[in-house]
Amino acid sequence: MGTSASSRGPGSGPDVPIVPPWVDNPPATPRPQQPPQVSPGPAPSPGSQPTSPGQPQPQPSQHQPLQVPLQLPAIPSTPGRWRGVRTSLGKFAGGGADRARHLRRGLSHYSRSGMGGSRNAARRMGGSASAASSLHDALTSLASGQPLPPELGIDPLALAGLTPADIADVLVDAIKPIDGTQDAEATRDSAARALSDILTQNNDLTNLSPAQVDQVTAATLGYDVAHRIELDVGRSIIDKAPTKGEGLERLQEMKDYVREVVAAQYAAERAANGAIGRAVIDRISRDAIQQAFEVFEEEGGL
Template structure:
């Protein structure tokens, strides 16, 4: 899963933020413990001799709030500036061309850092689910989505697969496939950096490493899916193309890591219950940096 497949990228006239993207990423909330003497669902236990009450009908969907704007559609040649600069970067390897390409990607491809942050809402949401899975599994929490006992003695690859299935099930979207691959790659990098790491019992530092790597890999993967094909086609040789991809991924990872360090210095750290929000803030900071690159 280390190399993503490039495509022609999204064309004009489609929503910049797909309808399946989470509007406001939220971290999973553990269920509240029941109060003593009160069943979890009082209506589910009727008094003796009394029939159970009928099930409530499904709630009607809420009305559309007034003033809500329709989805912002992508313009013609939304990635034109990105492709021009990526072509230059593919041939020269000049980091200035890469930075200008990233600037066009955010400014023109997604209409600015705000929309780009919304577009990557799924990345933040999945990071929150990944954080919850890793934290709850290591602590033995009852609401952990991964069963440590059932996975005892399994191979690292089998455990990684179980975590991916619990965190990001297949739903038929390209985003799901990309995020699943990004989780896998992040755990692979973890095991390279920390060979003795136990995926079912990660330390705080190891969990932070996985979450940050996932965010960086997923942003780079989305960039490659949107415009990476142009970089591959403009590089003089296949070897150079792979070198440019590696350089691009490393640059995005370094920028995102700097954003996480900035947030950490401000006291916003990747603790249980706030992973999605911290990741979203790091992505916003990263896209603001990209957006500020010169034309």
């Protein structure tokens, strides 16, 4: 992004929330549950329908998925939330044998104090998870020949004759329309980069394998988390490096590391969930982001 390196990042204090009220709230879709255990029940009442032995009884309504998203309050920040982050990342930018340790400590500070913990970080990045799962849904539909999700507003016939790059642009516009916000621009750039990565391998966006669709999804998440960190505290690296060129190298080193961690966590979450679908991938994406920030906290040694 053209504005990332020049961004001074957000301030701190109660008037600058960690998680603004306009951030997407996590969907209320429950996690998969084990099938209910069948146990002998009371004898059926007169007039009721008999059931065969071993047939599960109807489950109460509380087991049905919730349809209304959770409405969570904004999370206020505290003064000095970026102090530890900027100090550690400044030392990382300065180079030296300990720069890897300073990077890990900086990211740990970012998650713990800057974001108020991995759960808040995942909630702050909820829009990234939503966009990534939407892209996963679209690419899966194209590969299987199924109708595209109607909410994307894409006419499959309109894709015929387009170049791969044009198809990528259509997908980016559909999953994250331009709205003038920094978050939207970051997510659009992240999705575009992920699609560009898969195109450089001479792949057809309308016929990707499930593994390739997951690759795009994980890359979208990784680019977006790295963008968020860069926008918030990336300037600390640029300003503290001996030269601007070295600062840009250190910044890229940080972003590459973040993307690797996010990709690893997405792969782990994906492997633990065999089913696919928009709701499942959305949950996997959110969990992968939270797990990545937990890794940052643990590796920082704070």
